[in-house]
Amino acid sequence: MSDGTQEGASIGELFGRMVATLREAAGYRQAELARAMYGLSSTRLNQIERGTGHPPTLANAMALDAELNTGGLLAELWKHSNSRMFLTWSQPLMELEGSAVEIHTYLDQFIPGLLQTEGYARALLRSARTVRDEAHLEERLLTRLGRQERLDGPDAPYLWVVLNEAVIRRPIGGPDIMREQLARLLATEHNERISLQILPFSEGNFPRMGGALTLLTAPDKRKVAYTEGAEDGRLIEDPDEVGQYSAIHERQRAKALPLGMSMDMIREALEDLDRARIPGSAQALRLAKVQLQQRHRRKLRGGRRRLPRHRPRS
Known part of the structure; x- marks a missing residue:
């Protein structure tokens, strides 16, 4: 089953041919260029040049630009054609x-x-x-x-x-x-x-x-x-x-x-x-009762008059 991306489309083939042309002009073989680039395998580079597999990413284009010293040509091509890289x-x-x-x-x-x-x-x-x-x-x-x-x-x-x-x-x-x-x-x-x-x-x-x-x-x-x-x-x-x-x-x-x-x-x-941020009415009522009881207990503790302690007579 296809992964939903545009495979074999003319824009993918055009991008791939451009990569191959720039690679050859720079004196690289596919395997050599793949080894020189981090994270891009020889198999993936082959797919990009043939216009197969999932479309190249912007990161792929920018990395190729940097290695091939293209002045950002591939990234510009990617941006121009990206509207065709939808599902x-x-x-x-x-x-x-x-x-x-x-x-x-x-x-x-x-x-x-x-x-x-x-x-x-x-x-x-x-x-x-x-x-x-x-x-x-x-x-x-x-x-x-x-x-x-x-x-x-x-x-x-x-x-x-x-x-x-x-x-x-x-x-x-x-x-x-x-x-x-x-x-x-x-x-x-x-x-x-x-x-x-x-x-x-x-x-x-x-x-x-x-x-x-x-x-x-x-x-x-x-x-x-x-x-x-x-x-x-x-x-x-x-x-x-x-x-x-x-x-x-x-x-x-x-x-x-x-x-x-x-x-x-x-x-x-x-x-x-x-x-939905506010507790429901029943929950709010229970919460109010608990708070009222707590305040009442604190008031009782704070307002109770302390009686003097009597020592037993010797």
Whole structure:
């Protein structure tokens, strides 16, 4: 089974050919270069040059630059091509997202990457099966957060998000990280190019539950749909099928709470997290009784008049 990374892709082959060309120009054989570099085996270098195996990391590119004295060429190539180093099934979405003028999405598991805080994104990536190690996690995190820059740019897309209520109730990363994430969602209330709705539990089952649905509009007005599950994703370009998914999303928006009420529900979820810090009423009552009893005992001990001791007469 594939590990979910882009194998044999043209960008990987291009990067590998560049490494091989620079290595040969520097007068190294593969085995010689691998021996000269700490932490890079001859087998791994061979994979990089052939464009096979998992994609090279930024650390690999920087180490090769240093050893081959390239002036940072490979690191620049890595950064330029990193948008193609996503999971295989999500790569088409990432490429289209970068130029879309409108993005409509429904998610029932997680906050969309475009609105994730660093803490929330890190917690999600840390649990991902496809993240190999801490260095890979940091690379994926950097790329994910970098995507958000489009929301602040002059060509920012119009983003309409519908979230299942479970998304704002599930404390990914723990209460503190989730508080920060919910505050980030509330901040979108003042962004005219972002709309956020919550599909409440009360609506019961609904189409596309158990997965994510994204609809993108390109600058030329072409519309595509993208569906994603736990282990795969599918890009849909057929106009009739895109129309069917557009209709599903319209029903999702219609069933979801209005914008203002959605923000109120997010505030409620945030308040619930804050209340969780405070002991429950029964526990608080017991605690108050114990404290009252302790104060009473201290008062009795401190206010009791001591009687003189009488010695027995001899």
